[in-house]
Amino acid sequence: MAANRARQLHGLYLTRGCRDPDKWADLAKDYASNAFLREAAIIYTKHLPQRTHHLPLLIVLLKATASRPDPGLGRALHAEAVKSANARDLLVGTTLVSAYCKCGLLADARRLFDGMPDRNPVTCNAMLSGYAAAGDMVKAEALFAAMGSRSPVTWATLIRGFAEKGDVAEARRWFEATPPGMRTVVTWTVLVNGYVAAGDMETARELFDKMPARNAFVWSSMVTGYFKGGDADEAQAVFDRIPVRNLVNWNALIAGYAKIGCCEKALEAFQSMLDDRIKPDEFTMAGMLSACAQLGSLEQARKVHKFIIEHRIRKNQFVLNGLVDMFAKCGDLAFARKIFDNMQWRNTECWNSMISALASHGQIAEAIQLFSEMECSAQKPNEITLLAVLGACTHGGFVDEGLRIFNKFDVYGVAARVEHYGCLVDLLGRAGRLREAYEIVKKMLAEPNEVIWGSLLGACRVHGDADMSELVSSEISRLHSRRVSTNDAEYILMSNIMASSKRWEQAERMRRKMALHGVGKTPGCSSVEFDIPEHKYA
Missing domain, CATH: 1.25.40 (Serine Threonine Protein Phosphatase 5, Tetratricopeptide repeat)
Known part of the structure; x- marks a missing residue:
């Protein structure tokens, strides 16, 4: 009902x-x-x-x-x-x-x-599963030792606990200790998936090939593992070997192609799945939405949305988040906001998608206002949220708001990363508060990288502050003294700064140094999408 x-x-x-x-x-x-x-x-x-x-x-x-x-x-x-x-x-x-x-x-x-x-054994397995899921393998082993009766589920649960904790060696030891009668396809699958999660596809493949029988999950695990390692050809080869493919297998293929950016392949796989008369679910559509978002094709986005409605795909959190992200990235920000506003419950990822979309479309005030609403919601900002809203403040010139947000990182329980400092330095640099930006960089807990110094150097050029540019350049030189390579951008920026401040002799020396190191400006380029192949989804 x-x-x-x-x-x-x-x-x-x-x-x-x-x-x-x-x-x-x-x-x-x-x-x-x-x-x-x-x-x-x-x-x-x-x-x-x-x-x-x-x-x-x-x-x-x-x-x-x-x-x-x-x-x-x-x-x-x-x-x-x-x-x-x-x-x-x-x-x-x-x-x-x-x-x-x-x-x-x-x-x-x-x-x-x-x-x-x-x-009974089911009760014991429930308690054992709780310890294993929490990663408390000391109590899990103690309970396992006290159990008078063990089933294949008991052994698989203990092995899964070690594998999910990342201790694949201990998972392998318990696998080898499993009595032959208790070593089922689930036990094998748990261990193979442990090696896949650890990124050891060679050992995973070795075990996979030895399995006396295989279930749908282990096939999907191998496909996902190869995609995660960037080997799309091997992932497709494993998928092609599946004797009878089900929805789980197709979802792994579609999601895999979407995650590595092979969006056309994801769409083709989706069409092939429909041709095989496999009915998609919300997880299938989450992968499709991601692929369409990356393609940036509004026409394709509308087709997928229509498919979701016509086939009554359950709109869970993944699907709704995907719809917001897809329409925002495909340029229909109004429709993305409509979906967002009609959602009964939003997780952090959904807030992030909408705030980032508003900021990237130049609706800076709206992005900051939405962030304020998020602060009052049950979901708290994470490092991605804060990076998006600081970026919005930077592009909109909201210096005081950006500083207020940055000073509340402890309240949000987020540790400021280099990227956050980079946004703050860019924000202050654009506002001409170069000395303040310099002092913030110098007080960073982590060592500032050349991107941060380069951002400040660029601000010095914009504001024609040659003295500060020399100070920043000396910091960059110290950073580069530990490296063999030379940063082309630094030379170009310094040369332009000297010229714009009419310090012609220094500018000429910088140009000669550029020639000596073979530094030159790289021409810009653009890409244009002409057409995307038709996908019928029928």
């Missing part, structure tokens, strides 16, 4: 004073299946007084909570289980342990686990 239909029924039941527990229970299940967990929990607590007769519903709610971690709701349902005398039920207890673990509440999960009168 769709969420809107569930809401309509909810209103109808309230109006008519419905007392049928089965109808309320079905409505609660409908809410839970549509991820409206709090509405489902309210029905469970307020409209089902004989809750002991609805143990299956409690299990449904607990499983839904585990799939979408909500600590408050998990504890509330735990309390309901205690009140209804269901807390000692083995299935309820196991599901609660899993829910607490997925919410990151390992101490609560362990207290519940230790207090359970009965435990």
